[in-house]
Amino acid sequence: METTINLRQLFDFSIVPLLITGGILAALTIAIILMFLYDLIKDIKRKEKEVIIEEPVFVKPDMPKLKAEYLAMLDALEQKYNEDTTKIRPAYEGMSRIVREFVYKATGTKVDKFSLFEISRTEFSDLTKLVGEYYQPEFDKISEGDVRASLEKSRRLVSEWN
Numbered sequence: 001m002e003t004t005i006n007l008r009q010l011f012d013f014s015i016v017p018l019l020i021t022g023g024i025l026a027a028l029t030i031a032i033i034l035m036f037l038y039d040l041i042k043d044i045k046r047k048e049k050e051v052i053i054e055e056p057v058f059v060k061p062d063m064p065k066l067k068a069e070y071l072a073m074l075d076a077l078e079q080k081y082n083e084d085t086t087k088i089r090p091a092y093e094g095m096s097r098i099v100r101e102f103v104y105k106a107t108g109t110k111v112d113k114f115s116l117f118e119i120s121r122t123e124f125s126d127l128t129k130l131v132g133e134y135y136q137p138e139f140d141k142i143s144e145g146d147v148r149a150s151l152e153k154s155r156r157l158v159s160e161w162n
Helices: 016-049 063-083 088-107 116-120 125-139 147-159
Strands: none
Touching: 063 088, 063 147, 088 125, 088 147, 116 125, 125 147
């Protein structure tokens, strides 16, 4: 008994599926390359557009005028406290804000936004002590403190500032 086998040619079937698959792979490769190039170009353009914001140059203010202004603020705070002596916390919050703002305007150092720890790392040791004194009445559950003595210390800091 004789058996014959007929083998098919390698590309005896249709080439269309191969062309479609090759086209899809080529399109995906091109798309990936274009996305990569787009990201590179976008990063380069973003770096070109970066604007450097320069800090304004600090100009030393007229100290007598500045001191008078902030001493008046402390006087107004004392008058407000005298109207209702139970409001200890607001008095200490006001003193802290006024003294920090004064030092910021007098030196250009942004101590008005600093925590006590950050202030302690500056050269303003008197301010550090004073703000440290404010912390307990300012943040305790029950505010207790000698507002008048603290106001005097605040006035002394402002009036003796160089």
